[in-house]
Amino acid sequence: MNETAQIKYSEQGKLTLIFVGLSIFLLVSVLFSACLGRYPLSVSDLLTYIFTGRSIDASLPTVLLNVRLPRIIGALIVGGVLAIAGTAYQGLFRNPMVSPDILGVSSGAGFGASLAITLSFSIIGIQLMAFFFGLTAVFLALFVSRIIGKNHDKILMLVLSGMVTGAIFNALISLMKYIADSDSKLPDITFWLMGSLSSITFDEIKVVLPLVILGIVPMFLLGWKLNVLSFGDEEAKALGVNTGQLRVIVICCASLITASVVCIAGLIGWIGLIIPHFARLLVGPNHKFLLPVSFLSGSIFMLLVDDVARSATSLEIPLGILISLIGAPLFLVFLSKSTKKLW
Numbered sequence: 001m002n003e004t005a006q007i008k009y010s011e012q013g014k015l016t017l018i019f020v021g022l023s024i025f026l027l028v029s030v031l032f033s034a035c036l037g038r039y040p041l042s043v044s045d046l047l048t049y050i051f052t053g054r055s056i057d058a059s060l061p062t063v064l065l066n067v068r069l070p071r072i073i074g075a076l077i078v079g080g081v082l083a084i085a086g087t088a089y090q091g092l093f094r095n096p097m098v099s100p101d102i103l104g105v106s107s108g109a110g111f112g113a114s115l116a117i118t119l120s121f122s123i124i125g126i127q128l129m130a131f132f133f134g135l136t137a138v139f140l141a142l143f144v145s146r147i148i149g150k151n152h153d154k155i156l157m158l159v160l161s162g163m164v165t166g167a168i169f170n171a172l173i174s175l176m177k178y179i180a181d182s183d184s185k186l187p188d189i190t191f192w193l194m195g196s197l198s199s200i201t202f203d204e205i206k207v208v209l210p211l212v213i214l215g216i217v218p219m220f221l222l223g224w225k226l227n228v229l230s231f232g233d234e235e236a237k238a239l240g241v242n243t244g245q246l247r248v249i250v251i252c253c254a255s256l257i258t259a260s261v262v263c264i265a266g267l268i269g270w271i272g273l274i275i276p277h278f279a280r281l282l283v284g285p286n287h288k289f290l291l292p293v294s295f296l297s298g299s300i301f302m303l304l305v306d307d308v309a310r311s312a313t314s315l316e317i318p319l320g321i322l323i324s325l326i327g328a329p330l331f332l333v334f335l336s337k338s339t340k341k342l343w
Contacts (some may be wrong), residue, residue: 002225015289016053018282022296025135029303041068071310072303074200078261079271079302080295081212085254086272087279087294088219091226092250093155093285099273100258102159103251104166107305108137111169114176114189125191127204127263132258133169138251142163158247170274175205194318195308208260215257216295218249223287230285267288267320270327277334 041060049055051066087099093102098184101107112133116126145154145161173193180186227247228236233243262268279294303328309317 007054015283018293019296021302022293022300026076026296029222029300030072031119033072033303033307034064035076036311037063037068038311039063063064070202070205071197071306073202073205074197074265075303075306076299077205077212078197078206078265078268079258079275079298081216082271083275083279083294083298083300084216084219084291085258087276087287087291088226088250088254089272089292090276091230091285091290092247094230095157096277097273098159099269100254101166101269102164103141103255103318104137104169105255105268106262107166107169108136108140109259110193110267111137111172111176111182113192113263113266114173114180117188117192118180118238120185123199131259132262134262137165137169138255138259142251143249154244154247159230173338176327183262191318192266193320195268195320195323196264196309196316196318198310204264208264211260212257215253215260218253220291222246222250223291224234226287227285255322262340266320268302268323270331271302271324274327274331274334275301277331280336 013322027093030193031043031046034046035043039059041057041063044143045055045057046064049060079228082100087100088096088098089098089100092098107129112129112131113126115133116129121129139157141161141164144164145158148157148161172190177186177189180189191300205255225236225241228239228241229243229246236246260270279297282297283289283293305323306319309319309322
């Protein structure tokens, strides 16, 4: 076996070990999360119920199926989706500082939810408004960048348009807070904006899951094109990649999945910013491996943070607060390492 083949074999073994390790860690985290809570469940009782359908504890099926499992699945989806969206955007813009909200999707969703709460919409109405305005913010940023960016750098104009769009919708969120009833509507708006999985249900997951799959599959298939794009637009075009079309597809897919999870979980930051850096430290910048590793890592991170949020104190800690407290220091650590080695 020559030296090149040995290196390739060693890298494949390392990647396999990472995928297997993360998968096992994910399964253990799910089992741990299912047992954790104000009504603790026994691991042995839980495994017995899973494999036989019988339970000594009569409350176990109700607690597991109606309370714990929807929240666990929701955490896995939300964390994995935000991580993949952040990874795709960072590869697309060739910038380690980019997050899923770079084009204002979270700000738009926040305004939609705030408006719906102010107008006393139902839960479904709030989620639909959040989803609609999240996508509206992204399309507005794309529209503005296309108009003003004809004679300028397209990526720069897109980022600036996203910043302007986000600022506008953040101002509208503040306006909704200002006019909302301070006794009922304002607390609801504030709590939604801080993010939570406390009220997530299987019905919501069933609605969101097809949209998530619809957005994730194309990004996995386009992973090699994101690798080519990292060489620059001219090199990518020389290799036959339509950079403009690729950007539109990735932006639409990433925005779709981000808006889908934000509408059921509220505004949750940092995951799409820090997890891609962690994934690059594990498998490098190849998006063929980076995207699935980001999904697994984001799911695990979100699940463990949600465990802390719902069990650390008697009152549940909003996810946005907790993830910011954990994510900011981690970002500095990952960024200091990844900028030296991978960017």
